Amino acid sequence: xxxxxxxxxxxxxxxxxxxxxxxxxxxxxxxxxxxxxxxxxxxxxxxxxxxxxxxxxxxxxxxxxxxxxxxxxxxxxxxxxxxxxxxxxxxxxxxxxxxxxxxxxxxxxxxxxxxxxxxxxxxxxxxxxxxxxxxxxxxxxxxxxxxxxxxxxxxxxxxxxxxxxxxxxxxxxxxxxxxxxxxxxxxxxxxxxxxxxxxxxxxxxxxxxxxxxxxxxxxxxxxxxxxxxxxxxxxxxxxxxxxxxxxxxxxxxxxxxxxxxxxxxxxxxxxxxxxxxxxxxxxxxxxxxxxxxxxxxxxxxxxxxxxxxxxxxxxxxxxxxxxxxxxxxxxxxxxx
Numbered sequence: 445x446x447x448x449x450x451x452x453x454x455x456x457x458x459x460x461x462x463x464x465x466x467x468x469x470x471x472x473x474x475x476x477x478x479x480x481x482x483x484x485x486x487x488x489x490x491x492x493x494x495x496x497x498x499x500x501x502x503x504x505x506x507x508x509x510x511x512x513x514x515x516x517x518x519x520x521x522x523x524x525x526x527x528x529x530x531x532x533x534x535x536x537x538x539x540x541x542x543x544x545x546x547x548x549x550x551x552x553x554x555x556x557x558x559x560x561x562x563x564x565x566x567x568x569x570x571x572x573x574x575x576x577x578x579x580x581x582x583x584x585x586x587x588x589x590x591x592x593x594x595x596x597x598x599x600x601x602x603x604x605x606x607x608x609x610x611x612x613x614x615x616x617x618x619x620x621x622x623x624x625x626x627x628x629x630x631x632x633x634x635x636x637x638x639x640x641x642x643x644x645x646x647x648x649x650x651x652x653x654x655x656x657x658x659x660x661x662x663x664x665x666x667x668x669x670x671x672x673x674x675x676x677x678x679x680x681x682x683x684x685x686x687x688x689x690x691x692x693x694x695x696x697x698x699x700x701x702x703x704x705x706x707x708x709x710x711x712x713x714x715x716x717x718x719x720x721x722x723x724x725x726x727x728x729x730x731x732x733x734x735x736x737x738x739x740x741x742x743x744x745x746x747x748x749x750x751x752x753x754x755x756x757x758x759x760x761x762x763x764x765x766x767x768x769x770x771x772x773x774x775x776x777x778x779x780x
Contacts, residue, residue: 512764513681513753517561517688521568528577530602533588537577539607540568545636545778546612548600549576550620552642552757554673556583556696559617562763563770570771575612577603579623581700595703597626604634613774615639617759618730622646622704629706632717637777639770641723642756644731645739646708652739660729669693675727675755678762689760713742720746721773725754725761747773 525538538557547567549560556578567574578585579596588594600623604612613636616624621643628635644656664672670679670690679686706712720743724736731739733750740748749769754761 512762512766513678514685515562515763518565520561521565521574523564527584527586528603528606530599530606532590532594533580533599534586535577535580535599535603536584537575537603537607538564540564540572540574542568542571542573544571544573545774546573546575546609547774548604548609548612548614548624549574550600550614550616550623551576551578551582551696552618552620552673553699554618554669554693554696556585556692558583558692558695559757560759563615563759563767566767566771572613572774573609575607575609578696579699581697583696587700591700595626595705596623597630597705600627601631601634610634611636613637613639613777615641615770616643617641618643618756619699619702622702622708625708626704626706628716628718628720629708629712635718637719637721637773638716639721639723639773641758641766642725642728642731646704647713647739648707648709655735656731659732659735664729672729673756675725675753675757675761677727677753678755678757685760689757710742713739714744716743716746719773719777721749721769722746723749723751723758723766723769725751725756725758727753727755728758730756 521540523538523540526536527534528537536557549563551557551559557576560576564574564576580587580591580594580599604610611634614624614627616622616639618641621640622645624635624638625640625643625645628638647653670686670693673693674686674689722736722740722743724731724733726733733748736750737748740746751758751762751765751769754765759766
């Protein structure tokens, strides 16, 4: 197995914390566990630095406290939007414009350019140029004349050329993370930082794939999309938010297929040359925290954030915590 000793210890520590919480220990949420010897615990801006797996491996962070379950949809920033003619295909995009660093939001398989309403105005207000688009076959985008041969990476680079964007921060959720990772592997000089949220990343290692597939029971794929994608805390607390998510999911349509230029292996992950933040929800059945930490151990210098009370859609379920983490990460890599 590829599970590290550090990640096994993390599992034990998490169980202890859960036991304390079940007992009603009011101090459990503020307790943080140090995994690597000599690594100090620090709380900055309400977020706790939990551990370094090793000096060259991954930094693990637990976000807290959960306060975004009822976050209302905010007014959106003004955008330029429309179909970008990329030659072989026209893709729908929106762009807040401006002179700030570009942030490209890459949507999951279950969504489109519509799944980032909580991020767009926050990032725009912070001075970033925020961009998203629908991949082929998703809301408002064409399938194109080369639907059987195109690569997702090429579409993204063509869109960036259309928008005259050179370097950017890539934020990919779920399948969108595959796209962000592909560009970071193939064109690291274009990527200021890479955030992969709730993404299985298309890792081709057989052992990883077997473990990942074992996490979801038979019949899981036939469950309603909102059950597969959204965590139970969010579904219980915010039925109106679930309905809005489902409406956007239903409008998104289906992907026509995904092709990537770079193969994702432990070796290619070890060679990543961009800053990487990995994020997941504590109730995500696609890539739960323990599995994500094992992946992080393969990416030198990567950081892990676990968002509490969230499933597979952290940017929708817990937008306050998600936004705080990505903003902190962007600022840390602003000069790159």
